[in-house]
Amino acid sequence: MNAQTDILQTAKHFQKELGEEYHDKVVEAIYADAARIADNCVSRDAQKAKLNFDTALDKALTHPIGGFLVMGLMFFIVFWLTISGANIPSQILADLLLDKAYYGLHGIATALSAPDWLSGFLIDGVYLATAWVVAVMLPPMAIFFPLFTLLEDFGYLPRVAFNLDKLFARTGAHGKQSLSMMMGFGCNAAGVISTRIIDSPRERLIAIITNNFSICNGRWPTLILIGTIFISSTAPPILASFVAALSVVAIAVLGIVTTLLVSWGLSKTWLKGETSVFSLELPPYRPPQILQTLYTSVIDRTAIVLWRAVQMAAPAGAVIWLISNIYLGDVSIAGYLVNFLNPLGLLLGMNGVILLAYIVAIPANEIVIPTILMLTLTLGSNIVGAQSGVILELENTQVYTVLTQVGGWTLLTAVNLMLFTLLHNPCSTTILTIWNETKNRKWTLIASLLPVALGLIVTFSTATLYRLFM
């Protein structure tokens, strides 16, 4: 026992004697040795060093104009490839899983003379929602993640952080947050994981909490659909598709603005404090290993995120089917819930169906629109012949008819749905990931509820303004 205290006390004694310079001297001695050894062992071809490709590339990629052009172009290419490239495989998967396999399973259930409630629960509920999530989510992720990883491995992404750092520095955050933010545009759960690259805890928490303001893959389709069928109708036909695209981009940009504002707000309130130590190394460019990257990003990122989503979608499908098919008297549980939520929904410029869809679709944003359609039809006049608890997809024109005539949607409903798509709680996969990364109840709760709170405030404000002036 005494020997131990003796050691510690001797150490304390010397610490006092040596003072603050101790650490510096130790480090200096090591660096001096390192420099001497490196000098002895390294020879340089000065000619070759001058013709440095990396330096030229750095100058170009961080150029005041060129740098931003390249960033915009890269961003555009990645998303264009993701969205357009995912179209065909998504359709094939939908055809396979939502059509052939779905009817196949029903065929088997009939052949086995399974009771309706069982086949309904398992096939229409659990299976359909899960298959839906896979069909909608898998192709874009399988394209987005490898592209992102290639840019990462090449060494481009740290340059993006370098270019954008000042923007984030002003809000008390870290430049690397620009990268977790971009990753969030693919998937918020992956975005939250990617905040690991931020080495200071305060800045990392800011990045985690604000990641949800990046519109993820699951939410793009909702925005594109609503933008296309509602917002574009406000413009003359010749500008229609332009206005639709503009509305979607506007929401995404609003998301970035929100990210910066909330980051700033957090560093002024809950996460007050000194900006922690900033360090950003710009690694040398390396030729990306394409095959390796494809393999690892599909396994590491896509598969993990997809698996988590499937785990979440299955129970959601079960819940959606159950609330639509269990009746208390003449009204289904869904009916009761919608009636209950309707006053609040209308106050927010939306309706009870939308709110219920968002609540049951916590696991996966992908199924919000199919759930809204199903609920609108089965609870209203069922002009298309939707079945209770069976989520469905319709042609754009049909969607418009159903939502305006049966659902009673107006332009306000559409705009507020788009805003609410941006500003609502993270999906349950993301919430789970936030918990895994922070292991902290308070921050998980804040990260989950803060966006909803903002969503409620914003939609309430727009609804009030709309009623006052329109």
Add this chain to the structure above:
Amino acid sequence: MTLTLDQLKIGQEAVITKLVCTGITRRRMMDLGILPGTHLQAEFISPLGDPIAYRVREALIALRHEQASQIEMILVEESEV
């Protein structure tokens, strides 16, 4: 007058004389190889004006203006290199 690293212009070279910062900031600087006697060069600046990338012991390290202003230096004239 003492010069600090934030006054180093792109392309110029300097030798660090003193780290004014203390505590964890100081340690992180030293981890990155930035300590008295270290030779470095300002390579390029972020298009938004901050941070600046410095070549330090063959690596590129980005430092914010605020950090650079806590590092004292002497300029190395071109002819001496």
Add this chain to the structure above:
Amino acid sequence: MTTDIAVDCRTCPAYNAAALKKLGMNVEEADYIIALAGNPNTGKSTVFNALTGLRQHVGNWPGKTVARAEGGLIFNDNQYKLVDLPGTYSLLSTSTDEEIARDFLLFGQPSVTVVVVDATRLERNLNLTLQILEITESVVVALNLIDEAQRHGIEVNERQLSRQLGVPVIPMVARRKQGIPELLQAIEAVAKGDYVTRPHRTRQYDTRLEKALEAMVQTIEQTYPDLPNPRWVALRLLDGDASIEEAIREHRLGDLSRGKSVVPIADTISLEVVS
């Protein structure tokens, strides 16, 4: 003549590649524990993947390997467990990554520590290497990215480097699996004691400091005569390193010298709450 052929065979990569069996994650009873350390961006994960057959994501980022990754391999009938430590610039500071790496080197007692070094930035990488040499003498340096170095007109004399550091230095291009067999041989030689290292130890220029260190080492050795790295422990104690102080208070340092393996490492990292 026959011996010549045997030697040729031994150094032929094909011979050794056949002796390597990648085990992925299936490591149960390892004969040797190998720690993999290095700066960020040195291709550490590539080396790890090449040795274990695992596919950990190779990222161009510091802090990519946030938790420890483990994998296994069999080489010449010996089973090795490979532990991939977080990439750090130093072991003297206080970040979580550094603490994980430092604690494993100190308390995990790896049989061999492989330091992956970027040939294009040797000086910067030697800083960490020299610190590791203070902790453990069983070190192999994997001089990676020599192709990149050549592209930049940089030539590293690995024999000279090996002489100066007192440990084997294996030039390699991990991405193309170049040097992997040689690395395995060096690991085996150091693990089995066939290669006796003479690690470079940094002397302090400041005499007052050097004297204090010597006095500390003496005090420590009185209580822990078998400690493999009293000088490092002394260095850290003078720096007020809380985790080492705690190890002394909790008598874990004693376990260390008796050869018990203690691995008190947080497997996952959670954020400290900032208030």
